[in-house]
Amino acid sequence: MEDSGKSSLHVESSAVEGGHFKLPVDSEQKATEFWLFSFAKPHMRAFHLSWFSFFCCFVSTFAAPPLLPLIRDNLNLTTTDIGNAGIASVSGAVFARLAMGTACDLVGPRLASASLTLLTAPAVYFASVINSASSYLLVRFFTGFSLASFVSTQFWMSSMFSPPVVGVANGIAGGWGNLGGGATQLIMPLVYDLIHHIGSTSFTAWRIAFFIPGFMQTLSAIAVIALGQDLPNGNYRKLEKAGDKHKDSFRKVFYHAVTNYRGWILALTYGYCFGVELTIDNIIAEYFYDKFNVNLRTAGIIAASFGLANIISRPGGGFLSDWMSRRYGMRGRLWSLWVVQVVGGVLCIVLGRMNNLSASIIVMVLFSFFVQAACGLTFGVVPFVSRRSLGMISGMTGGGGNVGAVITQLIFFKGSKYSKETGITLMGVMILCCTLPITLIYFPQWGGLFCGPRPKATAEDYYAAEWSEDEKERGYHSASVKFAENSVREGGRRRDSSPAVPADDTPSHA
Amino acid sequence: MEGRRGGGETHSRSGEVVARMRALKATVNGSRRTARFGGRPCSDSHPDRYVSPVSCRFGRNGGRNTTLHSSTHHTFVQLTVKALLYAGVDQINVTWAINQSLPGATVSAYKKVKVSFCYAPASQADRGWRKTDDNLKKDKTCQFMITTQPYATAGSVAYTVERSIPTATFFVIAYVLDSEDAEVAYGQSTDAQKTTNLFDVVGITGRHASLGIAAACFSAFSVVALAFFFVVEKRKAMK
Numbered sequence: 001m002e003d004s005g006k007s008s009l010h011v012e013s014s015a016v017e018g019g020h021f022k023l024p025v026d027s028e029q030k031a032t033e034f035w036l037f038s039f040a041k042p043h044m045r046a047f048h049l050s051w052f053s054f055f056c057c058f059v060s061t062f063a064a065p066p067l068l069p070l071i072r073d074n075l076n077l078t079t080t081d082i083g084n085a086g087i088a089s090v091s092g093a094v095f096a097r098l099a100m101g102t103a104c105d106l107v108g109p110r111l112a113s114a115s116l117t118l119l120t121a122p123a124v125y126f127a128s129v130i131n132s133a134s135s136y137l138l139v140r141f142f143t144g145f146s147l148a149s150f151v152s153t154q155f156w157m158s159s160m161f162s163p164p165v166v167g168v169a170n171g172i173a174g175g176w177g178n179l180g181g182g183a184t185q186l187i188m189p190l191v192y193d194l195i196h197h198i199g200s201t202s203f204t205a206w207r208i209a210f211f212i213p214g215f216m217q218t219l220s221a222i223a224v225i226a227l228g229q230d231l232p233n234g235n236y237r238k239l240e241k242a243g244d245k246h247k248d249s250f251r252k253v254f255y256h257a258v259t260n261y262r263g264w265i266l267a268l269t270y271g272y273c274f275g276v277e278l279t280i281d282n283i284i285a286e287y288f289y290d291k292f293n294v295n296l297r298t299a300g301i302i303a304a305s306f307g308l309a310n311i312i313s314r315p316g317g318g319f320l321s322d323w324m325s326r327r328y329g330m331r332g333r334l335w336s337l338w339v340v341q342v343v344g345g346v347l348c349i350v351l352g353r354m355n356n357l358s359a360s361i362i363v364m365v366l367f368s369f370f371v372q373a374a375c376g377l378t379f380g381v382v383p384f385v386s387r388r389s390l391g392m393i394s395g396m397t398g399g400g401g402n403v404g405a406v407i408t409q410l411i412f413f414k415g416s417k418y419s420k421e422t423g424i425t426l427m428g429v430m431i432l433c434c435t436l437p438i439t440l441i442y443f444p445q446w447g448g449l450f451c452g453p454r455p456k457a458t459a460e461d462y463y464a465a466e467w468s469e470d471e472k473e474r475g476y477h478s479a480s481v482k483f484a485e486n487s488v489r490e491g492g493r494r495r496d497s498s499p500a501v502p503a504d505d506t507p508s509h510a
Numbered sequence: 511m512e513g514r515r516g517g518g519e520t521h522s523r524s525g526e527v528v529a530r531m532r533a534l535k536a537t538v539n540g541s542r543r544t545a546r547f548g549g550r551p552c553s554d555s556h557p558d559r560y561v562s563p564v565s566c567r568f569g570r571n572g573g574r575n576t577t578l579h580s581s582t583h584h585t586f587v588q589l590t591v592k593a594l595l596y597a598g599v600d601q602i603n604v605t606w607a608i609n610q611s612l613p614g615a616t617v618s619a620y621k622k623v624k625v626s627f628c629y630a631p632a633s634q635a636d637r638g639w640r641k642t643d644d645n646l647k648k649d650k651t652c653q654f655m656i657t658t659q660p661y662a663t664a665g666s667v668a669y670t671v672e673r674s675i676p677t678a679t680f681f682v683i684a685y686v687l688d689s690e691d692a693e694v695a696y697g698q699s700t701d702a703q704k705t706t707n708l709f710d711v712v713g714i715t716g717r718h719a720s721l722g723i724a725a726a727c728f729s730a731f732s733v734v735a736l737a738f739f740f741v742v743e744k745r746k747a748m749k
Contacts, residue, residue: 069639073676074716078636111743118736122729128721201673203716211724218732225739235743290638293648 021232028482029232030162034169042229043160049228050109050153051173053117053220057146058180059187060124060213061089062281064140066185066300067192067206071136074203081133083414086282088141090405096148097402101395104155105253108236109391110228113152117221120146124214128207146217151398153177155391158383159231163487164322167333167380171318174379175310175372181281182307185300187212248388248476256466257392262385265437266378266397271404272434273341273374276348276427278405280306283413284364287420292357302361309368316369317376329492330384330446337377338438338449344370345435348428352421375401384443384490387480388466404434446490453491459484597713598673604656606684606697607664619694620661622687626652630700630708633678646693652683661686677713 022040023031031043038044064071064085072082096116103112123142130136153173161169191212196205230236257263285303288294294302317340324332347367354360378397386393408430412423442448444457463484467477595602604625628651634640643649654675657667681704686695700707 072637072639073678074713076677079638080636111740114739115736118732121732122725125725125728128725129717131715131717201714201716203673203714204718204721207716207721211728214728218728218735221732222735222739225736235746 025232026162026482026486028162028479028486030160030486031232032162032164034161034165034172036172042232046156046160046228047169047173049220049224050113050156051176053113053217053224054149054153054173054177055180055183056213056216056220057117057120057149058177059184060120060217061140061144061147062181062184063124063143063188063210063213064089064127064136065282065285066188066303067209070192070202070206074206075130075132075136077133077136081136083409085133085137085140087406087409087414088137089144089282090147090278090402090409092141092144093147093150094399094402094406096145097151097399098392098395100148100151101155101257101391101393101398102250102253104152104391104394105248105389106250106391108230109152109156109159110224110230110235113149113156114221114225116149116152117146117217117224121214121217121221124210124217127210147402148395148398150174150177151391151395154379154382154394154398156230158390158394163383163483164326164489166383167318167321167325167376168315169318170379170383171321171376172315175312175314175318175376178277178310178314178372178375179307181278182304182310184213185285185304185307189297189300253389253392256386257389257396260386260389260393262441262443263393263396265441266382266385266393267400267403269337269341269435269438270375270378270397270401271407272431273344273371273378274398274401275404275406275408276344276371276431277368277375278402279408279413279427280368282409283420287424288357288360291421292360294357302364305361306364306368309365310372313369313372314376317373317378318380319376320373321377321380325380325490325492327492330381330443330490331448331452331492333377333380333490334438334441334449337374337381338435340370340377341374341435341438342432344374345428345431347371348431349425350428352423352425352428381441384487386466387463387483388477443490446492459487459490595671595709595711597671597675597711599671601668601670602682602709603666603668604682604684604699605664605666608686619688620686621689622658622691623661623665623684624658624687625656625667625682625684627654627656627675627680628652628683628698630679630681631704632708633680656682671711673714675711675713677711679708679710681708 021029021031021043022038023033023035023043026032034047035044039048068082071077100112100116103115120143123139123145127139127143130139154170157169157173158166188209191209192205195208196202200208281303284306285299288302289299320336320340321333324336328335344367347363347370351360351363351367354363379394382394382397383390408427412418412427413420418426439449442451443462444454445459445462447453460481463480464472464477466480471477606623606625608620629640634642634651640650640653642651654672656669659665659667681698681700683696683698685693688694698704
């Protein structure tokens with residue numbers, strides 16, 4: 001392994017410039033272990049702050065669907081109005097996620113995420129005073145922008161956690177955030193019932209209920225900004241002023257993101273796991289309510305269970321990605337992503353053909369596991385596509401997810417061209433087609449689905465190629481070099497052990 | 511709408527009842543024979559030209575009232591209602607009577623009368639959750655019950671439009687139920703196509719000034735908090 005000679009540089013350093021870290025770290029001070037129940041500064045604290053604020057954004061974005069039976073009568077909405085608002089709710093984030101990626105690269109995930117969350121909170125508060133179909137659409141559109149905080153979550157995790165655990169960190173943060181889409185189907189009706197019981201009329205109670213997601217958003221954003229930290233060593237502005245971090249140029253970051261074809265492929269495939277998840281969040285309660293004649297509360301519980309599977313399914317995907325990487329390197333990550341997403345597509349086709357309630361629920365739950373695990377697996381690959389433009393690639397992929405949701409809802413679930421069950425089956429077919437491009441992803445140093453790595457290619461070359469000679473001379477690319485060293489494991493286990501590798505596996509790789 | 515309950519006989523009975531309902535709708539539509547319920551629709555272009563005058567009772571707010579008939583000589587459901595009703599404020603009066611001369615009516619089975627608000631087609635368009643279905647178990651046209659009374663040959667009710675009624679166009683149906691709460695007969699205050707004698711309800715908005723103020727305050731707080739932290743950041747970086 002050509003990189004193995006450099007692995008001796010990895011020192012278990014708990015005390016480096018910057019101070020003591022409770023968790024073991026690598027040469028970039030990124031944590032090499034993931035302690036779920038710890039709030040240790042800065043790594044695990046960043047984790048908890050970021051997943052919770054993302055969770056709150058999901059709760060707000062999907063707060064309206066469970067209360068639609070009331071809202072649609074109060075505002076005199078038609079099915080078309082509701083469908084349009086559903087599309088609007090996920091379309092705002094398409095561009096917001098791209099912008100977010102850039103913002104993270106330039107000002108850091110902490111400020112970027114808190115700004116977005118605090119600036120979209122007014123849309124949630126003002127949902128309490130809407131009185132027409134157009135105001136409903138606008139409120140859902142602007143609230144939907146907050147889903148862009150997904151990008152800052154993934155960026156933050158990729159900045160805080162080392163390659164061996166980045167899949168798990170990204171998976172749990174993303175999964176527990178997406179959980180909000182399921183939790184809200186339980187939270188909002190509960191809050192509404194409480195307020196209604198206290199004495200408000202139904203048409204006022206649902207309005208008051210919207211203040212809860214609004215508060216959650218405001219408070220979580222303030223916590224992020226007050227308690228969080230961009231990088232293990234400090235915050236962007238401080239590091240930049242001290243010269244420890246080079247302030248990059250937007251043009252260069254943009255160029256290196258859009259010219260990397262892997263980013264585009266992942267954006268497409270993410271549209272057919274995460275995009276499908278968002279689509280299902282918007283339509284599944286109505287589907288069960290209409291097709292199987294269950295009552296509204298039961299439909300809501302079934303709908304919630306789809307989103308609630310995120311507690312373990314997406315983290316499971318991240319964990320699987322890291323586990324496959326330990327054995328087979330990047331090729332393992334790519335294979336598991338492809339297989340899991342294909343199975344998800346097949347289950348989607350089957351779901352549309354089920355005519356029995358319990359069979360339908362079982363297939364839906366299985367489907368949710370696979371499709372959400374595919375999301376986790378995708379973000380096991382994303383951190384390696386680019387180091388310089390990590391934020392923008394994350395943004396492109398995340399944005400692609402929302403594009404998938406918009407396209408799918410437009411083609412299959414708007415108006416009455418297709419019945420809902422036909423739409424679901426056809427969506428499954430589209431998943432299968434749009435997952436094929438994963439076969440085209442190839443890393444010269446690690447290989448792709450069907451091809452092995454090129455003999456002389458190294459991770460250093462790959463990441464250093466993003467910087468010009470001039471920039472390299474000035475040392476701007478030092479973070480990329482360190483990252484390349486830490487990605488040594490992505491080559492997978494080799495059968496012949498090289499003598500340069502220390503006998504006991506270096507502690508920084510858990 | 512209550513579904514039909516009962517033993518094995520229910521299936522044939524339900525089928526029979528549904529068919530009968532359909533037949534009723536058909537007769538109301540075109541027949542000259544006065545149907546059991548409903549009958550020839552009356553024109554509402556001359557609202558003060560009653561065919562069989564009945565005493566009008568004014569709503570709580572007074573004003574001009576229109577008496578609506580669903581048949582000429584054999585009144586089944588009759589309303590006294592303003593053109594535009596405000597939920598929580600206005601009142602309507604509904605009277606109904608059974609047309610006993612029609613054949614096939616098994617009056618001995620009639621136990622209760624249930625009167626409901628039902629959505630007119632204009633308010634059902636593009637709204638699947640208000641769809642009309644001939645199978646009454648799946649029918650979602652009538653979602654608001656006005657009253658349920660024990661069966662009598664005639665009856666009436668004065669109903670204040672509840673605050674939970676949304677903004678929409680309605681008509682009124684009276685169903686006669688048997689002892690198993692299955693619908694066995696009906697009459698409606700409009701014609702078979704549900705185009706005449708409809709009335710509009712303006713629902714409450716549910717908005718309050720205090721909500722708007724609270725929303726504005728919390729929004730302002732969020733934005734100001736962000737600005738505050740930005741300033742603090744800049745200061746820290748300067749040091």
